[in-house]
Each structure stands twice: as C-alpha cells, then as structure tokens.
Amino acid sequence: MLELKNVHTFYGHIHALKGISLTVEEGEIVTLIGSNGAGKTTTLRTISGLLTPREGEIWFEGQRIDGLPAHKITEMGIAHCPEGRKIFGRLTVRENLELGAFLRKDKDGIKEDFERVLNLFPRLRERLKQPGGTLSGGEQQMLAIGRALMSRPRILLLDEPSMGLAPILVQQIFDIIKEINEQGTTVLLVEQNARLALSIATRGYVLETGRIRLAGPAAELMDSEEVKAAYLGG
Numbered sequence: 001m002l003e004l005k006n007v008h009t010f011y012g013h014i015h016a017l018k019g020i021s022l023t024v025e026e027g028e029i030v031t032l033i034g035s036n037g038a039g040k041t042t043t044l045r046t047i048s049g050l051l052t053p054r055e056g057e058i059w060f061e062g063q064r065i066d067g068l069p070a071h072k073i074t075e076m077g078i079a080h081c082p083e084g085r086k087i088f089g090r091l092t093v094r095e096n097l098e099l100g101a102f103l104r105k106d107k108d109g110i111k112e113d114f115e116r117v118l119n120l121f122p123r124l125r126e127r128l129k130q131p132g133g134t135l136s137g138g139e140q141q142m143l144a145i146g147r148a149l150m151s152r153p154r155i156l157l158l159d160e161p162s163m164g165l166a167p168i169l170v171q172q173i174f175d176i177i178k179e180i181n182e183q184g185t186t187v188l189l190v191e192q193n194a195r196l197a198l199s200i201a202t203r204g205y206v207l208e209t210g211r212i213r214l215a216g217p218a219a220e221l222m223d224s225e226e227v228k229a230a231y232l233g234g
C-alpha cells in the first residue's frame with residue numbers, strides 16, 4: 001500500500017533521513033521506534049508531503065507521491081496526526097472535527113464519520129461546544145486523532161499518541177488505535193513507548209540516526225536482545 005524507497009530528507013544541510021526504505025501493507029499496524037532524533041517524525045512528515053525528499057521515492061497505492069503538495073496527499077487517503085496534537089485551541093471540538101473533513105464533499109459520508117468518531121471517543125461528544133484549547137491533554141489527543149479520521153483516510157500516520165498522557169489514558173488510546181485498525185484503517189505509528197507500540201503492531205522498524213537499524217514482525221523485535229537492551233529497558 002505504502003512504500004518508501006531509499007528516502008533521503010534534509011533540513012537545510014542537516015541530513016535527517018539517510019536512505020529509509022520501508023513498506024506498509026493494507027490492514028497492518030506498522031510501528032517506527034527509535035530514540036530521540038532518530039528521524040521518526042521526519043519520516044512521517046516526508047510521507048505526508050510536509051517535507052520533500054531530496055532523493056528516493058514514495059509510492060502509495062501504485063502512485064508516486066513524493067513531490068506532491070500535502071493537500072493532494074491527504075486527498076489520496078493519507079492522514080497525519082502530528083506530534084504535539086496541533087488542534088485549534090480557539091475553535092470548538094465540533095469545528096476542529098469538521099476541519100478534518102474540509103477536503104471532502106460527500107455530506108452523508110462526513111456525517112457518518114462524525115458519528116463514528118464520537119462513538120470511538122464518547123468524551124468528545126459531551127464537549128462538542130467547548131473550545132479545543134480547554135480540553136485536557138488526553139482529550140486533545142483524542143480530538144487530534146478524531147480530526148485525522150474525519151478525512152476518512154486509508155492510512156493514518158500517528159506521531160507519538162502517548163506523549164504526555166497518564167498511563168491509564170495511554171492504554172485507552174492504544175485500545176482505540178487497535179479498534180480503528182480493526183475497522184479497516186491501516187496505521188503507521190511512531191512511538192517512544194516501544195513496548196506498547198510493539199504490543200499492538202504487526203511489524204516494526206527500528207530507526208537510528210536516520211537509518212533503519214532493524215526490521216521485522218513485532219513479536220520478533222520484542223524478543224530481540226538488541227531491542228530489549230536499547231528500547232525496552234533491558
């Protein structure tokens with residue numbers, strides 16, 4: 001469904017991605033793990049068109065997408081839920097969700113997805129009129145994921161959904177990610193919490209300073225001595 005071939009991305013002269021190749025098959029949850037600065041966020045930003053690779057190719061469902069504008073990539077079915085949530089603080093919960101669908105014209109489908117999101121996140125239903133900025137951290141994360149789902153993506157790129165959340169909420173968010181996947185959305189998940197990410201993923205990639213260091217089925221990575229030592233706390 002999604003394939004990166006030898007992708008190199010730069011910030012000015014900083015060489016952040018040094019030849020990333022990876023695939024995501026339809027229906028999977030694939031996770032990218034790795035330490036701070038490994039290039040996980042940069043990988044997602046490159047896929048969603050916020051950054052353009054200097055070298056390499058990105059293919060989505062048979063079409064080459066590197067170099068396309070971000071809104072085109074969203075329209076094709078790739079939604080990016082960024083790190084740090086980035087919801088609109090002054091807009092209400094309802095308005096934030098509606099903005100997630102701004103490229104769509106199918107009114108009935110939008111209505112359906114609005115209900116689907118509120119069923120996934122019942123707390124948002126109680127807070128539809130509240131400004132996004134007044135939500136708790138966990139609720140803002142739910143809103144950010146809900147907004148991404150409002151574009152009815154074929155694949156959801158999730159950046160650090162656990163960041164800054166209490167453990168009980170983290171578990172809840174991960175249960176919901178699983179449910180979203182079971183409802184038919186493919187997921188590419190970036191996470192610092194490697195244990196949790198590998199527990200819901202089908203496969204994973206370990207990034208280290210802009211390169212893929214290890215790749216494999218999630219269960220194998222979880223058992224790997226190297227992953228245990230470096231990312232699972234021994």
Ligand code: ATP
Nearest residue numbers: 011014016034035036037038039040041042043192
């Ligand atoms: P984290 O979990 O800390 O967000 P990450 O794996 O997502 O880490 P990236 O944010 O992708 O890492 O960063 C990869 C490299 O690119 C790092 O060395 C970082 O310092 C650099 N980098 C990221 N954003 C910029 C920027 N806007 N300008 C310059 N360098 C950047």
